Amino acid sequence: MLRSEEIQYRDPKTQARLSLRVDIEENGQVVEGALVSPDGHTYAVVRGIPRFCPVENYAESFGFQWQKYDTVQLDSKSQWGSVSEKRFFGESGWPRDMKGQRILEAGSGMGRFTEHLAGTGAEICTFDYSAAVDANRKNNGRFGNISFAQADIYNPPYEHGSFDRVVCIGVLQHCPSPKRAFLSLTRFLRPGGHIFVDSYKLYWGCFVLGKYWMRPVTRNFSPQTLHKFVRFHVGWVYPLTGALQKVIGRRGRSFSWLLGMSDYRGVHGGDDATQRQLSMLDTFDMLAPKYDRPATTGMIRRWFDAAGLIDCRIAPGSNGWAATGRRPG
Numbered sequence: 074m075l076r077s078e079e080i081q082y083r084d085p086k087t088q089a090r091l092s093l094r095v096d097i098e099e100n101g102q103v104v105e106g107a108l109v110s111p112d113g114h115t116y117a118v119v120r121g122i123p124r125f126c127p128v129e130n131y132a133e134s135f136g137f138q139w140q141k142y143d144t145v146q147l148d149s150k151s152q153w154g155s156v157s158e159k160r161f162f163g164e165s166g167w168p169r170d171m172k173g174q175r176i177l178e179a180g181s182g183m184g185r186f187t188e189h190l191a192g193t194g195a196e197i198c199t200f201d202y203s204a205a206v207d208a209n210r211k212n213n214g215r216f217g218n219i220s221f222a223q224a225d226i227y228n229p230p231y232e233h234g235s236f237d238r239v240v241c242i243g244v245l246q247h248c249p250s251p252k253r254a255f256l257s258l259t260r261f262l263r264p265g266g267h268i269f270v271d272s273y274k275l276y277w278g279c280f281v282l283g284k285y286w287m288r289p290v291t292r293n294f295s296p297q298t299l300h301k302f303v304r305f306h307v308g309w310v311y312p313l314t315g316a317l318q319k320v321i322g323r324r325g326r327s328f329s330w331l332l333g334m335s336d337y338r339g340v341h342g343g344d345d346a347t348q349r350q351l352s353m354l355d356t357f358d359m360l361a362p363k364y365d366r367p368a369t370t371g372m373i374r375r376w377f378d379a380a381g382l383i384d385c386r387i388a389p390g391s392n393g394w395a396a397t398g399r400r401p402g
Contacts, residue, residue, distance in 0.1 A: 081198070081220065084110040085125050085228035091116070116230070121214075122206055125224040131249070134361035136204030137296035139183035142354040143208040145347075146185045150212075152343035153351070157185040164388075164395040165269040167238065171195040174237040177261050179226055180244030184209035190240070191216040198231060200224040226254045229261065236261045239268045243392055246273040247362045252376050259380040264402020268382065273367035274393030283333030284359040291360035303357045310334040311352055335359060370394060 097105040172194035318325035329336030335355030382398040
C-alpha cells in the first residue's frame with residue numbers, strides 16, 4: 074500500500090527520488106495525490122495507486138479482462154484449487170520463504186501470482202500497464218508487504234539494481250518488443266539476483282491454432298465488442314467439442330484450440346460453470362491483445378545472453394516456455 078511515510082518509487086525517466094503530495098489520506102494510506110519529481114513532473118495517485126503511464130494504452134483489453142474476471146484464476150477464491158501456486162513455485166524453483174528479500178513483479182494482472190509472492194514474506198513491488206492493477210489491489214491489498222503501481226514495463230518506477238528477484242509471467246509475448254521488455258527488467262536485479270519469466274512457444278503448431286487465424290480481426294475490436302463475440306463463439310464451440318470429448322476422450326480438446334477456443338476441461342478442477350468461465354476468460358485473453366509474439370528457446374537464450382545473465386534454464390511451462398537465470402555477483 075502507498076503510505077505517506079515511505080515512498081520507494083523513482084522517476085521512471087530520470088531515476089530521481091520522488092516526493093509525495095497528499096490530497097486525501099485515510100488511516101495513514103494515501104488515496105489521492107501525486108508523486109512529484111525534482112523537475113516538477115507529477116505522477117497522479119488515483120484510488121491509492123501511483124499511475125506512471127497513460128490510462129489508454131495497448132493493454133486496455135487486459136484492464137477490461139481482469140476487472141471483469143477478477144477472481145476466476147485466484148486460488149484463494151476459485152474452485153480450481155492451487156493451480157497458480159503450483160505453477161509459480163514449480164516453474165520458478167524459488168523457495169516459499171523469502172523473508173528479507175525484495176521482489177519485483179512485472180505485469181501482475183489481477184494478482185493470481187501476487188498473493189503467493191506475498192505469502193513468501195518478501196517485500197513485493199508489483200505493477201501492471203493496465204487498469205488490472207486495481208483488481209490486484211482489491212484482491213491482495215490486505216497484505217501489508219505489497220506496493221502497487223500502474224506502469225510501463227519499459228520504464229518501471231523503481232531504483233535500478235535494487236531487487237533480489239524479478240518475475241514476469243504471461244506478459245512478454247504481449248509487448249511490442251519482448252526482448253526489449255526483458256532487458257528492461259534485468260536492470261532492476263541486484264548482483265546475484267534471480268529472474269523468472271515465461272513466454273508463448275513459437276513452433277509449427279502456431280500456424281494451425283485457430284486464434285492466429287482470428288486475431289487479425291479480433292485484436293481490432295473494442296474490449297466490449299470482443300467480449301460479446303467471445304460469448305457467442307464459446308456458446309457454440311464449447312458444447313460441440315464437449316460432445317467430441319465424450320466420444321474420443323481428452324483428444325477432443327484439440328478441436329477447441331483449432332477452433333480458437335481455450336479449453337481446460339480435464340486439466341483444471343471445477344464444475345461445468347467454472348470450466349465455461351475459464352474458457353470465456355482465456356479465449357478473450359487469446360483474441361484481444363494487440364501483440365502476440367511467441368518465442369523459441371534460442372530467442373530466449375539470446376535475451377539472457379544480451380543481459381549478461383548466467384545459469385539460464387529454459388524448460389516447457391504452462392504458457393509454453395519457462396526460463397530462469399541470475400545476474401553474476
